[in-house]
Amino acid sequence: PNLMLNLAVAVLLALMLSVGIIFLLDYLDNTIKNEDDLQQISDLPVLGIIPDLDEIDHHKNYGEGDQNDQKEE
Numbered sequence: 001p002n003l004m005l006n007l008a009v010a011v012l013l014a015l016m017l018s019v020g021i022i023f024l025l026d027y028l029d030n031t032i033k034n035e036d037d038l039q040q041i042s043d044l045p046v047l048g049i050i051p052d053l054d055e056i057d058h059h060k061n062y063g064e065g066d067q068n069d070q071k072e073e
Contacts, residue, residue, distance in 0.1 A: 032038050035046050 032041070035049065038044075038046060
């Protein structure tokens with residue numbers, strides 16, 4: 001048994017199997033992810049979109065002043 005050949009074949013097969021599983025899962029995914037997906041399956045207009053929370057700026061300052069502008073007492 002050639003250890004290096006067996007290792008190379010195992011790595012290649014694992015890579016091909018993982019890529020195949022990824023393509024299969026993508027092919028079987030029938031969820032609606034954006035406006036274009038909805039327009040492909042329906043003739044209804046899009047009334048509104050809920051924004052992705054990852055794209056919203058979470059670092060807004062609420063209240064008075066900046067955190068660096070604290071009053072010295």
